[in-house]
Amino acid sequence: MKRAVFITGGSGYVGTRLLQRLDRTRYSRIVCLVRDPDAFGSNGSAMKGVDVVVGDLDTPASYRDMLRCCDTVVHLAAVTGKARPAEYFRVNSEGTRTLVEAAKSQGVRNFLYVSTIAVKYTKQRRYFYAHSKKQAEDIVADAGLSHTILRPTLVTGPGAPAAEGLARMAKAGVMPVFGDGRVEVQPIFIDDLADSILSIVEEGRFRGETIELGGPKIISIEELMVRIRRVRFGKSSRTVHLPLRPIQTSLGLLEPLFLRVLPLSAGQLALFANDSTIATNAFFEGRRALMKDIEAGLGTPISLTKPESDVAELETECRLYCRHLIGETPNDYVVEKYALYHSRNDARATLAEDRFDSLLLRLSRISRLTTGLVDAYTSVFRKHSVVRKKLVLLLAILECTPSSFPKLDSTDEGSRPWICAKMLARAAGYGLRLVLATPPLGALHLIQRWVGRRRGRES
Amino acid sequence: MDPVVVVGSGASGVHFTLSALEKGHEVLMLDVGRRRSRPPAATFNELKTGVSDPVQFFLGENFEALSLPGNDSEYYAFAPSQNHVISGLDDFQLRTSGFNPLLSFAAGGLAEIWCAGCYPLTDGDLREFPIDHSDLAPFYEKVAKRIGISGTDDDMTRFYPLHDGLLEPLALDEHSQVLLRSYYRHKNKLNRKHRCYMGRARIATLSRDLNGRKACSYLGRCRWGCPTDSIYVPTLTLSECLAHENFTYVSGVRVSHFLSGPGNRIHKVVARSVSDDRQHEFDVGTLVLAAGTLSSSKIFMDSIYRATGERITLHGLLDNRQILMPFVNLNLIGRQFDPETYQYQQLVIALDADDPQDRSYGLVTTLKTALIHPIVASFPTSMATALSMFRNIHAALAMLNINFSDHRRDENQLSLEVDGQNGETRLAIQYRPDATEGEKIQRETKRYRRILRQLGCIAPSNATHVRPMGASVHYAGTIPMTENGAGPTTDETCRSRDLENLYFVDGTTFPSLPAKNLTFTLMANAARVAEVAF
Numbered sequence: 007m008k009r010a011v012f013i014t015g016g017s018g019y020v021g022t023r024l025l026q027r028l029d030r031t032r033y034s035r036i037v038c039l040v041r042d043p044d045a046f047g048s049n050g051s052a053m054k055g056v057d058v059v060v061g062d063l064d065t066p067a068s069y070r071d072m073l074r075c076c077d078t079v080v081h082l083a084a085v086t087g088k089a090r091p092a093e094y095f096r097v098n099s100e101g102t103r104t105l106v107e108a109a110k111s112q113g114v115r116n117f118l119y120v121s122t123i124a125v126k127y128t129k130q131r132r133y134f135y136a137h138s139k140k141q142a143e144d145i146v147a148d149a150g151l152s153h154t155i156l157r158p159t160l161v162t163g164p165g166a167p168a169a170e171g172l173a174r175m176a177k178a179g180v181m182p183v184f185g186d187g188r189v190e191v192q193p194i195f196i197d198d199l200a201d202s203i204l205s206i207v208e209e210g211r212f213r214g215e216t217i218e219l220g221g222p223k224i225i226s227i228e229e230l231m232v233r234i235r236r237v238r239f240g241k242s243s244r245t246v247h248l249p250l251r252p253i254q255t256s257l258g259l260l261e262p263l264f265l266r267v268l269p270l271s272a273g274q275l276a277l278f279a280n281d282s283t284i285a286t287n288a289f290f291e292g293r294r295a296l297m298k299d300i301e302a303g304l305g306t307p308i309s310l311t312k313p314e315s316d317v318a319e320l321e322t323e324c325r326l327y328c329r330h331l332i333g334e335t336p337n338d339y340v341v342e343k344y345a346l347y348h349s350r351n352d353a354r355a356t357l358a359e360d361r362f363d364s365l366l367l368r369l370s371r372i373s374r375l376t377t378g379l380v381d382a383y384t385s386v387f388r389k390h391s392v393v394r395k396k397l398v399l400l401l402a403i404l405e406c407t408p409s410s411f412p413k414l415d416s417t418d419e420g421s422r423p424w425i426c427a428k429m430l431a432r433a434a435g436y437g438l439r440l441v442l443a444t445p446p447l448g449a450l451h452l453i454q455r456w457v458g459r460r461r462g463r464e465s
Numbered sequence: 466m467d468p469v470v471v472v473g474s475g476a477s478g479v480h481f482t483l484s485a486l487e488k489g490h491e492v493l494m495l496d497v498g499r500r501r502s503r504p505p506a507a508t509f510n511e512l513k514t515g516v517s518d519p520v521q522f523f524l525g526e527n528f529e530a531l532s533l534p535g536n537d538s539e540y541y542a543f544a545p546s547q548n549h550v551i552s553g554l555d556d557f558q559l560r561t562s563g564f565n566p567l568l569s570f571a572a573g574g575l576a577e578i579w580c581a582g583c584y585p586l587t588d589g590d591l592r593e594f595p596i597d598h599s600d601l602a603p604f605y606e607k608v609a610k611r612i613g614i615s616g617t618d619d620d621m622t623r624f625y626p627l628h629d630g631l632l633e634p635l636a637l638d639e640h641s642q643v644l645l646r647s648y649y650r651h652k653n654k655l656n657r658k659h660r661c662y663m664g665r666a667r668i669a670t671l672s673r674d675l676n677g678r679k680a681c682s683y684l685g686r687c688r689w690g691c692p693t694d695s696i697y698v699p700t701l702t703l704s705e706c707l708a709h710e711n712f713t714y715v716s717g718v719r720v721s722h723f724l725s726g727p728g729n730r731i732h733k734v735v736a737r738s739v740s741d742d743r744q745h746e747f748d749v750g751t752l753v754l755a756a757g758t759l760s761s762s763k764i765f766m767d768s769i770y771r772a773t774g775e776r777i778t779l780h781g782l783l784d785n786r787q788i789l790m791p792f793v794n795l796n797l798i799g800r801q802f803d804p805e806t807y808q809y810q811q812l813v814i815a816l817d818a819d820d821p822q823d824r825s826y827g828l829v830t831t832l833k834t835a836l837i838h839p840i841v842a843s844f845p846t847s848m849a850t851a852l853s854m855f856r857n858i859h860a861a862l863a864m865l866n867i868n869f870s871d872h873r874r875d876e877n878q879l880s881l882e883v884d885g886q887n888g889e890t891r892l893a894i895q896y897r898p899d900a901t902e903g904e905k906i907q908r909e910t911k912r913y914r915r916i917l918r919q920l921g922c923i924a925p926s927n928a929t930h931v932r933p934m935g936a937s938v939h940y941a942g943t944i945p946m947t948e949n950g951a952g953p954t955t956d957e958t959c960r961s962r963d964l965e966n967l968y969f970v971d972g973t974t975f976p977s978l979p980a981k982n983l984t985f986t987l988m989a990n991a992a993r994v995a996e997v998a999f
Contacts, residue, residue: 210741215887288889292555331849343520347528381847390535397848402531402838406523408514414837417801417857425799425857436850 010035011207012073012114014063014105015082016056017042019167020120024082024200030055032208037072039063039083063101066108073112078207080118081105081146084139087167088271091134098138099145106149116212117153118203119146123218125157127280132258133273143216152212156203159220159282160230162303163196168277169234169303171270172227176235184278185250187228192220192283195298202293211289218284222297227278230300236360237304250278301357320345323371327400330377332413336400340410343403358392362454366393366447382439383447468493468713469999470734471753472720472764475574476984477971477991478755479702480608484995486709493747494706495736497570498716499549501577504690509804509834512686522546523689523836532839539565539936540839544689547578554719554739557760558891560882564784565935566759566894570739572716573699574757575938576984580809581669581696582828583614583985584625589821590979593872595948595957596993598626604989604996606630612697612988615672620652621664624815624824625981632672634665635681638806640831640863643796645812647920654919660817661916666810666828669697669985685834687808718745722768723752723967730965751966751999755991758782758940758972759879763892765944765953765961766881770890778880779953781873782896783942783978787932788910790827790865792917792924797861804834814865816912822870825909825980832862843928865924867913868980869906873942874899896934906931939983941972958998959990970994 009032015021016038028036037057061068063083073079085097102119109117121143124136143155162169175182202219205211225233228245257272265271284290324344328336336344348356358364370380370393384391404410418425468491471478482492507515516522524530525545532540543551550571557568569575585605588598609630617634618627637645648655648663655661673680678701679693687696694701706712718736724746725731733746754761762779770776812829832840837855840862844851874897882891914924946955954962959974961967970991972983 286884288556288558288884288887288891291558291891292553295553331852339520347531350527378847378849381849385845385847385851394842394848395533395535398533398838398842399531401841401848401852402524402528402836403520405837406513406519408519411510411513414852414856415802415804415859417799417859418853422799429854429857432850432853433846436846439847 008032008034009078009207009210010037010076011078011080012037012039012069012076012109013080013082014039015084016040018082019165020161020196020199020203021082023163023196024080024203025056027197027200028204035075037076039069039072063097064104066104070108070112073108073114076114078116078118079105079109079114080120080203080207082120086135088265088268088274089135090265094134094138095141098135099141102142103145106145106151110149110151115152116207116210117146117149117151118206118212119143119153119155120203121155121157123157123159123220123282123284124276124280126218127276127282129279130276131254131272132261133276135273136276147214147216153214154206154212155216156206157216157218157284158194158199159218159284160191160193160277161196161199162193162221162300166196166303169193171274172231173234173238176231177239179244181231181235181245183228183231183245183247184253184275185247187231187245187247187278188226189278190224190281190283191227191230191277192224193230193300193303194219194221195303198293198297201296202289205293206289215289217287217289219290220282220284221300221303222294223300224283225300233300234304237301237357250275254279317345319371320348323396324400326371326374326377327397328404330374330381331397331401332404332410334410334413336404337407337409340400340403340407343407344400347399347403356392359390360454360458362451363388363392365450365454366391378439379443379447382436383443385436386440387444387448387451468748469751469753470495470747470749471755472496472734473574473754473756473760473971474498474572474699474703474714475569475755475757475971476576476699477987478753479573479699479706480611480988481753481755481970481991481995482706482712483611483702484607484992485999486706486712488995488999489711490999491711492706492709493713493715495718495720495734495747496572496714496716497554497719497739498572498714499552499570500572500700501546501549501690504546504692506692507684507686509685509689512689530836532836532842534842539933541567541936542688542836542839543578546690550575550577556737556742556889557719557763558884558889559894560891561894561935562896563898563934564782564894564896565933566940567935567938568757568759570719572703577698577700579698579982579984580828580830582810582982583609583612583616583667583669584826584981585628585989586979586981586986587624587626587821590981592822593977594975595946601986601989601993602626602628604992605985607992608985608988611676611702612669613671613675613678614667614669614985616667617665619664620662621667621813621815623662624826625667631667632675635668635670635672635807635811636683637811638831638833639800639803640794640797640860641811641829643794644829644831644863644920644922647796651919655916659912659916659919661912662815662817664813666813667985668809668811670807670809671695671697681807683805683807685804685806685808688835715747720756720764722764722771723749725768725772725964728965729963731967749966751968753968753970754973755970758943759892759894761969761971761973762879762943763881763890766879766892767890770881770883776881776883777953778878779943780875780878781942781945781976782877782879782894783871783873783940783972783975784896784934785871785937785939785978785980786869786898786902786906786934787937788867788869788906789930789932790867790910790913790917790924791928792863792865792922793858794861794863794920794922796921798858800860802833802860806833808833808835810866814913814916816909816916822872822977822979825867825869827865827867827913830864830866832859832864845927863922865913865917867909868937868982869902869909870980871942871978872899873945873976879943898934939972939978941975941978941983944969944973945976946974947976959994960998968994968998
């Protein structure tokens with residue numbers, strides 16, 4: 007059965023991605039409540055096939071009629087980040103109450119409320135956002151609608167607000183970590199959250215459950231920040247631990263007067279005081295295997311929609327690697343598939359493991375000579391290097407491509423002794439490249455490791 | 466009269482069902498039953514040139530068949546078109562320790578993507594069973610006539626008893642011919658000194674037309690789905706069942722548990738719809754679990770838990786340890802391979818032992834058509850050098866898949882865990898290898914390496930890979946058939962000793978696991994149960 011769905015917060019971070027991933031053919035109608043139609047309209051792919059209602063949660067007259075033609079509400083809209091306590095409660099608690107009542111009055115059957123894992127934090131001092139979301143959960147649960155409450159953990163992905171906040175700290179020369187950094191997080195990639203929401207809606211999973219949803223792995227918050235620092239900024243670990251309680255107290259005292267100029271609120275630091283992990287559940291376990299690894303949400307993957315220079319760089323890289331592997335220039339199909347893999351968010355081959363890996367990648371892009379040297383070096387000393395992964399990716403594409411697979415399937419011409427002699431010569435050539443590449447690259451590798459260890463000790 | 470309800474449409478389920486239908490029983494089959502689309506008819510190379518998007522066809526829409534360095538998960542080389550066979554279900558949860566299982570919710574089960582090896586068990590193999598070879602022999606023949614098995618009477622007959630219904634063997638690819646010739650040249654020494662024997666594999670692939678199916682036309686794309694149905698898969702027998710008017714097939718449901726009442730009899734089975742999670746109940750005359758050892762065991766444990774609150778543990782989980790030993794045949798370096806040949810194993814090497822249960826078997830798959838990037842990436846040189854080397858030794862490469870037997874041990878077990886939040890249950894699997902296994906593996910791999918050398922091949926020691934438990938996908942042993950006994954066991958007709966009208970016809974009842982692919986015996990035993998107990 008096709009569903010008619012009413013979405014609030016469609017122009018927000020989760021809502022935008024949700025609308026991009028939503029299969030229009032599975033819905034009879036998609037209605038979005040937005041406050042700022044201009045902001046929403048700028049998102050071309052998200053708004054396609056969507057009926058837009060301009061209005062506010064607390065003015066039900068603006069959207070009540072559209073609710074009548076929908077069977078399911080997905081409530082994403084909320085005030086997040088840094089705000090006055092009254093604002094949290096006005097939008098998150100009372101706005102939800104208004105929406106729930108309007109939905110009931112218009113005969114909506116199902117209600118999905120996207121809450122937050124923060125509602126179960128045990129240390130919620132001055133965390134009004136969590137208080138307001140808990141109130142909203144209670145309103146939804148008591149409304150008598152078929153409902154599901156979803157509590158996602160920290161959301162990662164390109165531009166994810168909470169993760170970007172951590173990234174700003176991770177970018178600093180010395181990375182500040184509040185508290186001992188040992189509290190655990192279970193980050194969920196934005197696409198996995200969007201797909202989970204769609205799965206609940208499309209399966210009609212409205213059994214009054216409260217589902218906690220995280221990503222596949224649990225790590226400490228400090229480890230998460232270290233990974234962001236490494237992947238995004240190529241920096242090694244250099245950390246300073248700041249006392250959490252005194253800072254929270256100070257911020258709490260300053261907030262009434264200086265909230266606008268403060269970098270963050272006392273409540274937002276609750277992330278450093280509480281574990282943001284989930285109690286495992288059947289829904290999560292069923293999706294765990296499909297979820298992206300933590301790294302997928304940390305980097306800034308190369309995308310086809312990004313500036314032309316990135317795509318051009320990939321094309322150059324693909325052509326160079328192809329000449330290195332099979333001595334031929336790739337056709338457009340190969341280049342397109344090579345770029346397509348890189349445009350995916352879970353593209354494992356696109357992320358360098360560390361600064362040395364980034365260096366190897368840059369060196370390999372200079373010329374066929376340097377590609378050969380890096381290929382030789384990584385075959386012994388860096389088997390999981392991003393360069394080797396990209397070469398394997400390219401080979402996988404070439405072996406499926408009509409124009410190139412016959413070359414990969416055929417032997418060299420000549421007698422058996424001649425072929426064996428050629429193989430020996432190639433092995434010798436490989437040995438020579440390895441001998442040439444090892445001293446400079448090995449030295450750089452050692453220096454990088456030494457610097458990394460030294461910075462680690464200093465911090 | 467209420468029908469015989471069969472759970473699962475895998476190799477065991479369909480052969481039990483067909484036999485029961487032939488005896489006039491009314492059968493209801495419940496199955497999740499995911500289906501594949503029919504594969505295009507073409508050779509391997511024609512697929513590359515003919516399909517509109519070959520990269521998507523071979524690597525998958527999300528590049529799921531791509532294997533990159535650093536990916537530690539076990540590589541199965543599944544084709545993207547086979548994803549429906551191995552994709553999981555949201556509400557079937559697992560927690561594993563020392564065991565990496567594969568489960569299937571497809572119509573036909575895991576045998577939809579098997580390599581079709583059919584090896585009957587001997588009396589020595591069946592020593593721990595309450596039945597012997599003579600009990601199974603008529604059913605090996607019956608199943609062989611249904612599915613079509615090609616093979617021959619050669620040196621392997623001492624390990625694989627002959628039976629009626631054998632078709633002439635398939636044409637051998639060049640590399641297999643070279644290996645077999647080499648074996649016969651050194652036969653005396655290999656037999657006497659190494660107790661090694663080699664012969665043709667028995668495979669459920671047609672060498673001539675049978676029952677409306679076409680003989681193998683050597684398209685070289687077995688792994689990407691046989692378009693002529695020459696390789697047997699259980700959905701072919703399921704189609705035969707569907708032609709019977711006494712047969713009802715309900716797909717799209719997963720059986721969660723059964724309900725029992727007075728007299729220790731099951732009266733209903735409960736299933737959930739996969740699409741909308743709605744619960745359905747079906748009346749039961751007799752219940753036959755054929756969902757595969759892990760799923761059947763979970764249904765049994767779940768039913769007891771829901772009825773009594775007791776969480777039982779089933780001991781004695783079995784699986785064959787497998788070792789992959791790639792090797793190079795020096796006689797074939799520089800030769801061009803032929804892509805239009807049968808893709809799976811065509812030869813078997815057996816290492817004899819005083820105790821038949823200590824024998825091991827190595828299935829020889831010579832390399833023809835395959836995705837080559839994982840192989841090239843495994844070479845210890847730069848990618849460019851590896852590729853140029855590979856092209857010249859492609860026809861000389863092969864893989865020996867060595868199988869070891871397994872015996873029931875208490876520490877290898879299945880149990881249930883309950884989610885505190887929603888009360889859903891989860892299957893917990895624990896497997897610990899035998900303490901002496903490491904030594905045995907080392908000893909046997911050395912023996913195989915010496916034998917390969919004798920055959921003119923080299924098996925680099927650092928390329929040998931011990932697969933994790935669970936990778937063979939031969940699961941068995943949790944509710945064994947025994948002559949006497951109580952608790953979670955069955956009698957020799959695979960009838961549960963706990964419930965009057967419950968049968969297990971999959972691997973659940975095998976009390977030991979010889980080093981042979983068990984699928985042929987699963988099918989024969991299921992047909993036997995239908996014959997002797999129904």
